[in-house]
Amino acid sequence: MKKSTMFSNILQTIIPKEEILPLINEAGYVDSARKFTVYDLFLFLSQAALQQWDGYRDGEKRMSSSGLATVDHSTISKKAKDVPFELFKQLLSLMIQKCNRPTRRRLRIPKELLVVDSTKITVGIGRLPWAPLKGEKAGIKLHVSLIADTGKLHKVTETTGYRPDISSCEDVLDDCFILVADRAYGKHRKFDDYLEQKQYFVIRLRDNTHFHEPELRTRKRPYAGTLEQDLTCQLGTASTLSKNRFRVVILKDPHGNPVILATNLHRPSAEKIADMYKKRWQIEVFFRWIKQHLNVPTLFGTTPNAIYGQLYSALLVYVLLKFVFDQGNAIVHPSAKLSFAEFDRLFSMNELQPEWTVYLTSNLTFP
Incomplete structure (x- = not known):
């Protein structure tokens, strides 16, 4: 055949x-x-x-x-x-429902990692005049959430290329999972909403994020590897200040650049928080795969x-x-x-x- x-x-x-x-x-x-x-x-x-x-x-x-x-x-x-x-x-939602059904039955109360990001597809402005970008480009976005440990697609939505990622995040979220995302999703006041909605998250912050009244968390052993700090604080300046205090874990990437992670998870160790964020690479692999193979x-x-x-x-x-x-x-x-x-x-x-x-x-x- x-x-x-x-x-x-x-x-x-x-x-x-x-x-x-x-x-x-x-x-x-x-x-x-x-x-x-x-x-x-x-x-x-x-x-x-x-x-x-x-x-x-x-x-x-x-x-x-x-x-x-x-x-x-x-x-x-x-x-x-x-x-x-x-x-x-x-039809995509129907396929996801059918193919993910056995996993949901096994997990009972899942708290797996849900990696969220978007990918942009660009063409000349003449092809898609209804989706203009800067200059002579046009494009659309696919906003995706992916179950990190299995690589299974969870939710998808579409927008034109100008739509900010954070504005479409709600469409692909699920509070049965822990949201893992990059800096495009690091809006401080959105963290207050997540806390109220009981949506757990690990999200990277911009390097220039302001920490308001930081307090180091008690730690029984010294930091190891690339970890540098584990603290709690309010996030942002006066105009963007979060109402609640959040945990912040700071580490270095392989090139020595700072990686600042905000989370509303307090029980996992700083090492575990860092490991959660490292799972984000799987959605980059997913985007690369669908572009190369589909x-x-x-x-x-x-x-x-x-x-x-x-x-x-x-x-x-x-x-x-x-x-x-x-x-x-x-x-x-x-x-x-x-x-x-x-x-x-x-x-x-x-x-x-x-x-x-x-x-x-x-x-x-x-x-």
């Missing part, structure tokens, strides 16, 4: 056509097409991400070999422009529906691949275990070991 056909079969098994129909009705879209339906567009965009097609014209040439209904590129473009992208956003920087259309529909479909492919990989790696013999990068490469080249092929064709199960 060809790789592309195998993936299409897996995708149609976990999200069959009948599950998408209520979402189409909910979006208020009337799918009157017979030759190329919304579901056909969904399969097309997913295959385009997996196989890194160059656009609608390139996809037109490859549809048949991928087991998809064939139409001309203008039909695909028109459909992508017409279908509300919120539908694909809901064609994310290559935007096919020019309208919000076409752009965001394509991107949400690509993220859905990531969620499905991660689920298939995690389940397979837990089943196959230790000698056949792979890293996610190895699995993706071999799967894309249709060169997986026989044990993996048997798993994908016969033993793959969905929640």
Whole structure:
């Protein structure tokens, strides 16, 4: 069985056509097409991400070999422009719900780390005049939360490139997790809201942050490694001063630059707080991976529906691949275990070991 056909079969098994129909009705879209339906567009965009097609014209040439209904590129473009992208956003949420369900049952009361950040995709201003940036650039952002220890996608939202990260943070948060984020999310007065909402966090502050009435925390042993201070204080100057006192852990990065972390966690050691923040690198790896492997920087259309529909479909492919990989790696013999990068490469080249092929064709199960 060809790789592309195998993936299409897996995708149609976990999200069959009948599950998408209520979402189409909910979006208020009337799918009157017979030759190329919304579901056909969904399969097309997913295959385009997996196989890194160059656009609608390139996809037109490859549809048949991928087991998809064939139409001309203008039909695909028109459909992508017409279908509300919120539908694909809901499909991504449905895929996340299905693929993360076993983890949630095992964890009971999870307090894992939820890493939050955004990635920007830029093009020329002529391509996206509705999303202008500085100069002759235009762009959009994907705001993402990722479960650090598993690499599973948790929530996603979209904005134009000018939207500040902090303004979209609420859309991807979950108070069942500990928020871990970089300086773009370090608004002092927002910390007061998190404290009231019982949203735990570890967030890096800007190097010039003002500490109001700092007090060193009691410590039984000397600082080790790159740790320098562990204190509590109010944050900011008079105009931005936080109402509450927060814990601040200060350390050095490998280049000797200060890393200042604010948190409302008081029981973990300073070393543990530092380790939590180091998990943030996983979202950088995630952004790099989707851009290299799912064609994310290559935007096919020019309208919000076409752009965001394509991107949400690509993220859905990531969620499905991660689920298939995690389940397979837990089943196959230790000698056949792979890293996610190895699995993706071999799967894309249709060169997986026989044990993996048997798993994908016969033993793959969905929640």
